[in-house]
Amino acid sequence: MNKNRTWLFAVLVVCGMSGCASTRTAGLAGAESIPPVAAELQVIRPLPSYGTMGGYRYRRFSAVAAAS
Numbered sequence: 868m869n870k871n872r873t874w875l876f877a878v879l880v881v882c883g884m885s886g887c888a889s890t891r892t893a894g895l896a897g898a899e900s901i902p903p904v905a906a907e908l909q910v911i912r913p914l915p916s917y918g919t920m921g922g923y924r925y926r927r928f929s930a931v932a933a934a935s
Contacts, residue, residue, distance in 0.1 A: 907932075908932070908933040909930045909931060909932055909933060910930070910931060910932075910933045911928045911929070911930055911931075912928065912929055912930075912931050913926055913927070913928055913929075914926075914927040914928065914929050
């Protein structure tokens with residue numbers, strides 16, 4: 868039992884130390900590092916309608932271009 872626990876611990880340590888392929892450690896590169904232009908900025912605005920789910924009412928939102 869102790870040998871199995873040691874192997875399990877070793878496997879968990881290796882998995883934890885290996886990280887994830889989607890983890891971003893470096894700064895933003897390429898087009899992602901360029902700040903968006905003012906014309907491309909979007910904000911969230913509430914819509915005039917509500918939705919319902921499970922007896923609860925929730926507010927609906929939409930992304931629109933920011934006004935200057």
